[in-house]
Amino acid sequence: MGRSLQRKMNVSCELSGEEQREILDAAMQAGHILLENGAEIFRVEETIDRICHYYGIESGNAFVLSNGIFITSGNEREEIFAKVQHIPVSGVHLNRVAAVNQLSREIVEGRYTIGEVRERLDEIRVMPGKTKTMQILASGVGSACFCMLFGGNFMDSAAAFVSGVLLYFYVLYISGPHLSKIVGNIGGGALVTFLCSVMYLLSVGQHLNFMIIGSIMPLVPGVAFTNAIRDIADGDYISGSVRMLDALLVFFCIAMGVGLVFSLFRGLTGGVML
Template sequence: MLQFTLGITIYVRVIKKEENMYDVLNMALTAGIIMLRNGSETYRVHNIIHQILFAKKIKEESIDILVVGTGIIVTIVPDDDSPPITMNKSVDKRVNNLQKISQVASLAKRFSNREISVTQAMKKLKIIDDAISYNLLVRTLAICLGTASFSIAFGGSLSDGFFTFLATIVPAFFINYAKKNDFPFFLSNMVAGALVALFALVFLTAHLVMSVNNIIASVIIILTPGVVAVTAIRDMVNGDFITGASRGIDALIQAASLALGVGALFSLWFTIFGGIIWMG
């Protein structure tokens, strides 16, 4: 009877230990996926997962982490004879939200300092993941103000800045709407580039601006995926060539689609209306 009772007690403790390890691993992967989905570098995701697992006294030699641009795989080998625990999560879509990356990093630090439990951390991660930073109108307005500022910085007048602001409204709204509804990024960027060129040519034809060069350059520089390109370089510098190369190609395709949209609209305009456009 005593042996039976001890056997049941030991079995329950092992199961409880595995469940605790499973919860920690699930929380670590959730934090990593939120960071990866919002544009974080892979090495930073790797460090955050390590930081969370180390907080629960899991030895470094017991942890095996694989982070790529589309997902995370983590395996923990327990100290006893228990089977390894492996979990993986994939990224369905990616955006650039540095605020969420910072919030997850801050939460991981609090967890490492034992200020919050696994359950509390999971609740906070869900809040971070579900949060909407700014609505569609605010994002569109921010892009328009940015392009107007670039127009003036590039040597344009206040009038050029105003018409650049107007030329950005529809493309910016379309880009944000396309991201929200999971449109193919190549198609959405190409249409946005075409819309920019269209409004610039219309303003030039109506003699509202002196050239289309300032408008197009100011809008394109905002829509160009600079954060993605920088993240790709940082990944490659840190030795993650697979993710860095894939992100670099992603940035290149996005920039090429913008240029393709502008060029296609110019070609169509010349075919229909003819004439020479002053670009200077």
């Protein structure tokens, strides 16, 4: 611990302008990975500050929003630095968030030079997520389990499993690559409702409401909604409001897709299903 502290003091006194920029770029990259993959605002700011302070940047200051990071530094002993990065609101990859968190702890323990930190961050950025096969199966199993949790029976859960599997085929191969977020979520809600309604009419399941509720769950942005509440609770009202609006938009689009298909089937069946 004493050697780590001495090293930190020496770095603080000997930093060149190029070294300062490298440290701040690494801090920005770590924050970018966290924010891009679903981390909370306070976690991003804390990680940036931790990296800057450990490597001797005393005047570093980070301002983080839900889709952007602003970093500045500079005083009488440090060169002036300012950088802004835009980070679009995207999906959640908690394995990358966990990897950056672990890296920040190891940095404070003195395990990495700043060059090694940059290399490790590059590795984390390209860290593969779950395979498509696993995501599809997880969607099916999750849909079946939620259906059972909400009160469905075995046949309802089996129908929800099939619907959840087909839903994630749609998400991975049609909605994600080719459709906007709004259209994709409307289509996802409509697809789930259509599949469950057809299976219900074929007597595959007995409780249409539980089948649809369970099958829709893979589309629900639970992490984004939870992070929005946490950001608002931490006083990050702008970022929390943006994330909350994004989550509510998804809820609205799913409900619109469900309502469109219900209206269609009501017209075709004369309201028998409902």
